[in-house]
Amino acid sequence: MKTFYVTxxxxxxxxxxxxxxxxxxxxxxxxxxxxxxQGIETFFLTGTDEHxxxxxxxxxxxxxxxQEQADYVVSYFKKMTAAFGLDTAxxxxxxFMRTTEPFHSEGLSELWRRVxxxxxxxxxxxxxxxxxxxxxxxxxxxxxxxDEYAKPENAGDPPNCxxxxxxxxxxxxxxxxxxxxxxxxxxxxxxxxxxxxxxxEARRNEVKSFVAGGLRDLSVSRLRxxxxxxxxVPGDPNHTMYVWFDALTNYITAxxxxxxxxxxxxxxxxxxxxLHLMGKDILRFHxxxxxxxxxxxxxxxxxxxxxxxxxxxxxxxxxxxxxxxxIELDVLNKFFPIDTIRxxxxxxxxxxxxxxxxYENLIDRTNSDLASGLGNLSxxxxxxxxxxxxxxxxxxxxxxxxxxxxxxxGVDDETAISDFISHARDEFLRYFADLAFSRxxxxxxxxxxxxxxxxxxxxPWELAKDASQRQTLNAVLYRxxxxxxxxxxxxxxxxPTSANEIYQQLGLGNGVSKINPTHLRWGELGPGTQIxxxxxxxxxxxxxxxxxxxKKQEPGPGSQERREQRSEVSSQRSAERGSSATVREGxxxxxxGSGQHTTEADAVPGVASYIEITxxxxxxxxxxEVKTAERIPKADKLLLLTVDxxxxxxxTILAGIAQYYEPENLVGxxxxxxxxxxxxxxxxxxxxxxxxxxxxxxxxxPVIATFAEDVPNGARLK
Ligand code: MSP
Numbered sequence: 174m175k176t177f178y179v180t181x182x183x184x185x186x187x188x189x190x191x192x193x194x195x196x197x198x199x200x201x202x203x204x205x206x207x208x209x210x211q212g213i214e215t216f217f218l219t220g221t222d223e224h225x226x227x228x229x230x231x232x233x234x235x236x237x238x239x240q241e242q243a244d245y246v247v248s249y250f251k252k253m254t255a256a257f258g259l260d261t262a263x264x265x266x267x268x269f270m271r272t273t274e275p276f277h278s279e280g281l282s283e284l285w286r287r288v289x290x291x292x293x294x295x296x297x298x299x300x301x302x303x304x305x306x307x308x309x310x311x312x313x314x315x316x317x318x319x320d321e322y323a324k325p326e327n328a329g330d331p332p333n334c335x336x337x338x339x340x341x342x343x344x345x346x347x348x349x350x351x352x353x354x355x356x357x358x359x360x361x362x363x364x365x366x367x368x369x370x371x372x373x374e375a376r377r378n379e380v381k382s383f384v385a386g387g388l389r390d391l392s393v394s395r396l397r398x399x400x401x402x403x404x405x406v407p408g409d410p411n412h413t414m415y416v417w418f419d420a421l422t423n424y425i426t427a428x429x430x431x432x433x434x435x436x437x438x439x440x441x442x443x444x445x446x447x448l449h450l451m452g453k454d455i456l457r458f459h460x461x462x463x464x465x466x467x468x469x470x471x472x473x474x475x476x477x478x479x480x481x482x483x484x485x486x487x488x489x490x491x492x493x494x495x496x497x498x499x500i501e502l503d504v505l506n507k508f509f510p511i512d513t514i515r516x517x518x519x520x521x522x523x524x525x526x527x528x529x530x531x532y533e534n535l536i537d538r539t540n541s542d543l544a545s546g547l548g549n550l551s552x553x554x555x556x557x558x559x560x561x562x563x564x565x566x567x568x569x570x571x572x573x574x575x576x577x578x579x580x581x582x583g584v585d586d587e588t589a590i591s592d593f594i595s596h597a598r599d600e601f602l603r604y605f606a607d608l609a610f611s612r613x614x615x616x617x618x619x620x621x622x623x624x625x626x627x628x629x630x631x632x633p634w635e636l637a638k639d640a641s642q643r644q645t646l647n648a649v650l651y652r653x654x655x656x657x658x659x660x661x662x663x664x665x666x667x668x669p670t671s672a673n674e675i676y677q678q679l680g681l682g683n684g685v686s687k688i689n690p691t692h693l694r695w696g697e698l699g700p701g702t703q704i705x706x707x708x709x710x711x712x713x714x715x716x717x718x719x720x721x722x723x724k725k726q727e728p729g730p731g732s733q734e735r736r737e738q739r740s741e742v743s744s745q746r747s748a749e750r751g752s753s754a755t756v757r758e759g760x761x762x763x764x765x766g767s768g769q770h771t772t773e774a775d776a777v778p779g780v781a782s783y784i785e786i787t788x789x790x791x792x793x794x795x796x797x798e799v800k801t802a803e804r805i806p807k808a809d810k811l812l813l814l815t816v817d818x819x820x821x822x823x824x825t826i827l828a829g830i831a832q833y834y835e836p837e838n839l840v841g842x843x844x845x846x847x848x849x850x851x852x853x854x855x856x857x858x859x860x861x862x863x864x865x866x867x868x869x870x871x872x873x874x875p876v877i878a879t880f881a882e883d884v885p886n887g888a889r890l891k
Contacts, residue, residue, distance in 0.1 A: 569651025819887020
């Protein structure tokens with residue numbers, strides 16, 4: 174029996190999950206569903222990383238014990254995964270792994286003992302006791318070398334982590350070391366012999382050059398007096414195991430390595446090796462440290478280490494709580510059906526590269542690809558079957574004598590569409606297996622477009638008026654319905670609820686999760702099948718209204734309190750939801766890249782009150798080129814401009830400069846525009862931004878801000 178094992182990282186139990194965490198879970202969930210659909214027994218792991226100084230500090234800050242802190246975050250995670258249909262009850266993960274489980278400590282201790290006995294490939298002891306002197310970043314749970322931190326402004330202060338911009342801890346203590354420096358050649362050999370071990374290619378190259386640059390031995394324990402919240406080193410309880418050694422090992426203890434409990438229930442041999450999915454932020458731990466630990470312990474290497482990119486905001490900035498641009502799961506859950514979020518993240522992020530996440534893009538894609546695309550294809554097809562075929566799937570065969578008439582009506586031989594769709598299915602599966610979800614979905618949407626075009630060209634509503642075209646009409650309806658059946662089976666791993674809904678509406682019941690898309694054969698949709706009531710799959714989202722409501726919800730930078738009061742995974746919507754989970758929390762910053770931005774209020778004469786740099790960062794200033802400019806009848810102060818700020822379409826802007834500038838002198842000028850100002854209606858025109866100008870003299874004469882050098886349209890000012 175073939176098996177498959179897929180993992181997400183286990184997330185730090187110091188803070189609540191956000192879009193980034195959700196994303197890796199959605200990817201793993203889609204992979205697991207696709208494997209299961211193909212009849213492969215699959216094990217999907219996610220969970221929490223609960224030991225270490227990070228959790229200890231969050232607990233302290235929240236007035237809890239570390240265990241209470243971990244339990245608290247886990248309860249939120251579980252409600253969140255249930256609300257997003259990712260838990261076991263909804264066909265998602267098989268285990269929610271927790272490193273505070275006793276079976277984990279047992280297996281972890283076994284791994285340590287094995288490593289402690291091991292020799293490196295160069296014949297030295299893999300583990301030795303020494304003294305560590307250096308800097309440690311608690312949020313990264315990582316030791317930092319000189320090129321990985323920023324020197325402090327005041328000599329004597331600790332340096333800052335380049336990722337988190339938080340102060341590093343000085344560590345000077347006895348420590349066990351893992352002799353990583355002896356594993357360089359072995360690791361390079363592994364990357365060489367297994368070209369798809371670290372993926373994608375660009376990441377593999379990064380890892381290779383990191384290792385080729387030489388490895389330093391790794392401190393793998395802390396004194397119990399410095400970090401007490403962790404698993405003691407076997408035989409030396411004054412030491413606590415390093416949190417990454419502890420965390421990575423979860424992937425094997427979960428299925429039974431070194432502990433009977435999980436081994437009996439699941440079986441290490443049965444599921445190992447795993448495909449590890451993670452963000453590129455933690456690739457090094459997975460692609461360098463983890464394989465080296467496994468080599469030392471004599472355990473088989475993972476199936477693959479696959480790193481995806483990070484979600485950034487629509488303007489390309491890293492998401493962080495300080496900037497107030499994180500995507501909160503409770504907001505997402507409240508305003509968007511799960512399947513639209515799943516579709517969006519898998520379609521939008523080219524796997525391996527960073528992706529931009531904005532609610533507006535999510536709404537646009539939902540409306541275009543789902544409401545007008547797949548949803549519309551499904552409802553128009555089913556509605557026509559109700560109307561023209563009494564709600565039963567018609568027989569789609571065209572007798573020889575009717576072929577010519579069908580051709581005249583623009584309806585080809587059936588093989589044209591069946592060949593097209595089976596090729597698209599093959600491509601879809603190939604891309605999906607390569608984790609190129611975006612490409613895979615493009616293939617599927619090629620099928621949507623093909624079926625839509627067939628309907629629009631053939632015009633069933635016209636065919637229905639001509640009795641001699643009955644077979645042509647039936648053929649069109651059959652082909653559209655059969656295309657939908659294929660699409661439902663292909664798309665199930667991406668959009669489980671909607672795929673099932675399509676399948677049900679086609680009269681095929683509840684079992685799309687068991688339809689192996691590789692086995693689909695054209696024509697297996699049975700004529701005579703009674704279809705069900707047509708229900709809209711993806712209602713259109715009113716962009717302006719939804720954006721307004723979302724803005725009311727969004728916590729600004731630093732307004733953690735508002736989030737605490739509001740924070741609620743509002744469950745029960747699309748899937749069969751459990752009870753709604755109310756969560757309030759004040760938690761430490763997560764590893765999403767949050768940092769303590771310092772106030773940049775250096776004394777500036779004449780400025781009455783200071784703003785934080787984060788307030789300034791909220792203003793999206795862009796270089797714009799004036800494309801057209803004209804006066805507005807009966808408005809002597811206003812000019813109507815269209816400006817190009819590097820977007821698909823130019824924007825319209827109204828500016829109160831008509832008394833000072835001739836429109837024709839403005840065309841071609843590069844100006845500065847506030848791009849994220851709420852659009853406003855003036856004199857019947859929508860002004861989608863504001864230009865910047867100095868206000869000069871008593872009468873406030875506007876002088877437009879401009880550039881001395883050439884600058885590209887859309888460039889950001891900061
Ligand atoms: N506890 C460690 C992992 C141990 S695994 C043995 C950890 N936890 S974390 O809570 O910081 O989660 C990091 C992971 O969350 C990333 O690798 C990625 O999977 C996901 N993401 C967090 N922020 C993200 C984005 N902004 N974008 C995409 N994924 C992100 O590291």
